[in-house]
Each structure stands twice: as C-alpha cells, then as structure tokens.
Amino acid sequence: MKAVLKYSQKLTIKNRFVVHLTIHEISDLKKYPDGIKYGLVCADTKTGRKVLLDNHHPKGPHIHLEDLELPYEFIDEDTLIDDFKKLVLEHMEIKI
Numbered sequence: 001m002k003a004v005l006k007y008s009q010k011l012t013i014k015n016r017f018v019v020h021l022t023i024h025e026i027s028d029l030k031k032y033p034d035g036i037k038y039g040l041v042c043a044d045t046k047t048g049r050k051v052l053l054d055n056h057h058p059k060g061p062h063i064h065l066e067d068l069e070l071p072y073e074f075i076d077e078d079t080l081i082d083d084f085k086k087l088v089l090e091h092m093e094i095k096i
Contacts, residue, residue: 002027003037007077017094018043021084023077031057034074040084042092051091053084065091 003024011019021040026032032055040053052064053072061072065087074080085096 006036011096013094013096016044016046017092018045019088019096021081023080036077038077038080040080042084042088042094042096044092049092051084051087053080053087063087 003026005022006025007021007023009019009021013019019042021038023036023038026035026037029035034055036055038053038055042051044050049066050064053062054064055061055072055074061074063070063072072083088094088096
C-alpha cells in the first residue's frame with residue numbers, strides 16, 4: 001500500500017491547542033474504499049481533551065470526542081475538513 005500525501009497542515013492555536021490534519025491518497029481500495037486515509041486531530045495540551053476524525057482499517061470513518069466514538073459518513077475531502085472544523089468549534093470552543 002503506497003500512500004501519497006495530498007494534504008497536511010500543522011498549527012498551534014493560543015499556545016494551547018495543537019492541530020494536525022493529514023490526508024493521504026491510498027491505492028488499497030479494499031481497506032480504504034474512498035481511496036484516502038486521513039487523520040484530523042485537535043488536542044488541548046492543558047486538559048488533554050481531543051477531537052479526532054480518522055478512518056483507519058478496519059473501523060472505517062469515525063469520530064473521537066474524548067472517550068466517545070461515533071460513526072462518520074465521508075462525503076469528500078472538503079466536507080471532511082469543514083466537519084472537523086465544526087466539531088472543534090463545538091467541542092473545544094476554538095476556531096481553526
């Protein structure tokens with residue numbers, strides 16, 4: 001499985017929140033039917049709280065909010081990033 005980096009962004013907000021977004025193009029369509037593997041993370045370095053959106057095999061697309069794990073319906077990469085930003089704003093009260 002060869003992965004090609006399509007998108008990457010790293011930033012720190014208010015010297016407290018670490019944000020890292022990666023999207024890779026993947027050729028293994030059995031494990032990644034959408035042809036991409038992604039991990040979008042926002043972590044609060046003071047409290048340890050996290051918002052995470054990823055799609056690792058075998059779970060597929062899902063959201064982590066603290067200890068809660070929820071299914072996620074992947075539509076496209078732009079919607080993925082927009083949905084992540086909305087989750088971060090809602091649960092961490094910061095704007096990316």
